[in-house]
């Protein structure tokens with residue numbers, strides 16, 4: 001059995017993901033940190049920026065592609081100890097457009113990508129492993145801008161993953177047909193500081209990630225033989241990165257990395273919860289929105 005622990009961070013080549021890899025590289029000199037990048041060259045450039053530490057390796061993974069996810073699993077099996085201990089699903093996008101192409105792109109990376117990563121990596125995740133799904137407080141905006149019927153369905157404690165995926169199907173159909181999302185229960189969202197951003201799709205994808213994390217935590221032991229896996233969703237806080245064109249007043253991405261790493265390091269972390277800066281957030285409590 002290899003004692004060396006293996007960490008994988010998707011979207012590790014810039015922004016918050018890069019800061020996570022940087023911190024892990026320093027804190028885990030004897031472990032292996034896999035810097036996931038959808039573009040190999042951008043990943044190699046990021047490695048150089050880190051000073052090419054020997055405990056960090058670049059792996060190419062596009063989380064919107066099931067083939068790419070399967071390929072990285074095989075690469076870990078064949079080249080990198082054959083196991084994972086910590087998976088940080090950080091890769092994410094937030095384009096502003098309203099077309100059905102943008103809706104599909106956002107969901108492919110932010111939601112389906114996370115689900116495929118977790119399903120695919122389950123077979124190589126070791127006992128006591130951790131999965132951190134990077135979400136956003138936009139998930140809270142989404143649930144508070146949903147119809148009451150949709151909200152009740154998202155919060156149904158007996159919801160299955162298949163049913164969760166189905167809850168977004170009317171949104172895809174409506175947008176495909178040129179209708180507004182509010183015709184199927186996803187109301188417009190405004191967020192101070194992001195006046196020009198179109199947030200409905202992004203927020204819905206992050207609501208999906210947070211609900212998915214609860215379901216994965218609830219069902220993990222039923223679906224997989226790995227023991228004591230803790231699955232969390234986490235908001236890194238509003239951080240100045242390319243995602244928001246380095247928004248004025250946003251905090252440094254290092255703090256976003258700390259918010260995420262809280263879910264890696266905290267002992268006895270409550271499974272399936274949604275966190276920011278070590279504090280639990282709840283989809284059920286509207287007043288937490290900031």
Ligand SMILES: NC(=O)c1ccc[n+]([C@@H]2O[C@H](COP(=O)([O-])OP(=O)(O)OC[C@H]3O[C@@H](n4cnc5c(N)ncnc54)[C@H](OP(=O)(O)O)[C@@H]3O)[C@@H](O)[C@H]2O)c1
Pocket residue numbers: 010011012013014015016017037038039042061062063064065089090091092093109134135136137235236237238239240241242243244250253
């Ligand atoms: N910044 C914030 O205020 C904020 C707030 C809440 C949540 N978040 C979440 O935090 C995470 C990181 O965001 P960030 O602000 O660091 O964004 P960022 O600076 O734009 O970086 C995004 C990273 O994700 C990668 N990526 C995008 N699509 C990918 C795909 N299909 N496959 C693999 N990698 C992909 C990008 O790779 P390329 O370089 O190849 O494009 C890049 O490395 C995201 O999930 C985001 O939704 C951010």
